[in-house]
Amino acid sequence: MSHVHRDDSSSSVNAEAAAGKALDSEDVTIAYVGGGSRQWVPNLVQDLALSSFDGEVRLYDVNVEAAERNAEFGNRVQDDEDATAEWTYTATGDLDAALDGADVVLLSTQYDPTETFVHDLDIPESYGIYGAVSATIGPGGIFRAMRTIPLYRRFAAAIREHCPDAWVFNFTNPVHFVTRALYDEYPGINAVGMCHEVLHARDKLAAFANDHLGMDADRADVSANVKGINHFTWIDEAYVDGVDLWPLLDDLAHGEEGTRTYEPADLEDGSPFTDPWQVSWELYRNFGLLPFAGDRHIVEYATWFLQGGKEGLNRWGVKRTGSDFRAKHWTPAESEQTTDVEAWLSGDRAFDLESSGEVLLDVLGALAGGEEFVTNVNLPNRGQVEGLESGAVVETNALVSASEIRPLSAGGFPRPVRSLLSTHVDTIETVVAAARDGDVDHAFQAFLLDPQVRTLQTEDAREMFAELVDSQEAYLDDWALDDADVLAAADSY
Template sequence: MHRLGGNSRVQSRPSVKIGYVGGGSQGWAHTLINDLLQCTDIAGSVSLYDVDYESAAKNAKLGNRLADRSDVSGDWTFEARRALDDALADADCVICSIQDPPEETFVHDIDAPQEYGIYQTVADTVGPGGTIRALRAIPQYREIAATVREQCPDAWVINYTNPMTVCTRTLYEEFPDINAIGLCHEVLEVQRFLSEIAETYVDGAADVDPDEINVTVKGVNHFTWIDEAYWRDHDIFQYLDRELEKRQPLPGFEPGDLDDDSYWTNHRRVAFDLYDRFGLFGAAGDRHLAEFVPWYLALDEPAEIQRWGIRLTPSSARVGGNEGPAKMNRYLDGDEEFEFTESNEEAVDIVRALVGLEPVKTHVNYPNRGQTPDLPTGAVVETNAVITGGGVDPIVAGELPREIRSMVMTAVNNQETLVEAGFEGDLDLAFQAFLNDPLVTVRRDEAQELFAELVELEHDYFEAYDLDDAAVLQD
């Protein structure tokens, strides 16, 4: 993200109401509290809504307690709300960061496909897991959009939830006049990587700020591409060939080499292989990129994925433990002090821009208004944009090379089909997208069996769908 200047010296702080959907979060909610309480030029209130009201109430208690500390300059109050309507009433901004209980959903999204030989590195955007997650999310995001329409139709909605594209697209399908963007960290991490490339290859470059790396972003979330990268007046993209040569052979690890590494390790071998084959650099982590094509995850043994410098994410890593709630209790009991940090998150800077303070340039997920002219109008795409008090102005990114466009269009078509299926409650239509997913490489009857199994395992999350008349669920 780049601040574009402007006058941050204001006579009084603009007052902002933020409605936070998913306000019981034990992770991102703390980041938002951290950032707001360090912000000196806007003030206001945060209404936290969560189906787990007690968790939202604890976050509100934490936020208000921290606001009273002598080292805090931000002027914010926090309140938990039991009803979504109340949380969003008259909001200026709505932030969405929600997740179904992983042990009821994510575990099945990962484990069931493995029984059919389908392996996923993330399972939250595409693949069998991403498809089922999208179907669960669509009814939830329809409710959010409908509530925005009734309670705060002029608010800006900032979505962090995956699958990013489907969730953001659903907001617009339910309420076409909504103001919404999706935010993702993946391009920011690529900017950080490219700052290291600048330091390596540009004479005299040192301590390059990732925010100074200007990239041209195009594609869809987690399958995003860049074809230009500049640091000041230096073309960084030209150095990728030299870096590629240094990294050969790309599938250079052996199974077992990464057993002691984090499940989220990323050596950018997939991104460089895609660059080597297609000429553009994948602007997301390898774990995401690998799920959009059929070849990296065509494995006989799960450990083989380590050849590409990444690991499969087991369902046990998604369930996690009790560290989040335990840390919250330590904060509230006074056993551990909350430490303010520089989070590098964008939400607060974007809110500042939208109320007319410093404009920012960043990458967003936003309906295609021509910024990617060779992708369908209205489809949610990821490109750069300038955000000001006047709203979001996407920057034209240009067309994708033909073969990359073909791969991206598969994702776009499937996402559009899923949204249509979600609004119609039609699981037979949703199964068409499931079958068309690059990771679903099993026989059609096995794909149907897997789809039906996932729906049955997560049955309680499919109340908005016509289960009785869905042919795909029949034996």
């Protein structure tokens, strides 16, 4: 398949920029909403300790005990001999106090998956929908959005009151729903949705260049024209140290690398995070653009690969992240995550200060007037992606410089790919609109739009929707459940 390169896309920066307050690297106040996090906060603590910034981190969480534990860990890390920065950590259960005058706000929260996430996975499966992750789209992703959006509207309102000019970085899934909701509540917010899927994809391209072209490249050497929506991004050009990578990618897609098949037994003992890119290669062969996120996420947007249940999904090398994994991950003693604050604090596990590999500190450095930096971000569409709705949150590269994050103009899509994306944009926009006044019937319309749900008869979709509501009603108290016709009509509610 032929490929037409766009002209110098990396220099096209005409999309509207997000512009916020200037950062003083010697005195930064960070408010962390979700400060009891067992993964993100410990990673941030280490990155900050190794940074060129000094300041204060306020850890806010409804679970104050968890935030206090992270604050103790953060202050302990400051004593590490390799720490280069000076930070102090405090914990609080008062959101307003955490946000007051903050320069940077980080958002990273999650409800108990044993009461929510497991139902997002198991209930659709009982209707024949074998979602791979169920976290950002599909019936599970939509319900995660319905649980999360009302809370984040309150966060946005509090930011407007207490730190209206702060830089706000959202790490909470579903990133596109949540970031869009922040802007829907507070249009003047300087909010950026962050995700590391594209970073991992850049690592993959660097590895291809090293393995097949004899190069010595890493993520920083890769330039790719990123465009789409979170977890359903695409590229139409890629370079490594100025070398056009597209001929190699085309060869790989049509050769042994891109045409592997798998049996369920091949994946039985493997990690669900292993990604052989077979879905990506298949989509490239059909559409001429290369998806640029993990296959486990892509299959939930390009839903052909979910057909046939476990065998159909495994055939492409994708292993489901099941409800048992999600429940286990919530229990520290059984979790496979790499951070363990309690064990580090008690001395039961040796602690080595090391960078997480995330890009947040690079972004903050550029915002403070340091070296300009290009990375992928999620922002409202102000022209950076052609053909997708204005205002919808899209993902592209952006140039980060002093007090500014400016999306790079990425062009548009061939009609078939644009159609795939537009369906999901319509779902996201409909849920966000429904959440303004808790209109459950309006949210159900978005539910019916989803390609996973469209494999069902409407009556079955209604029953599944009502069953999902029933399973997690305590987390949907911002929605007018008693006024919903869809619930009254469903036998299972």
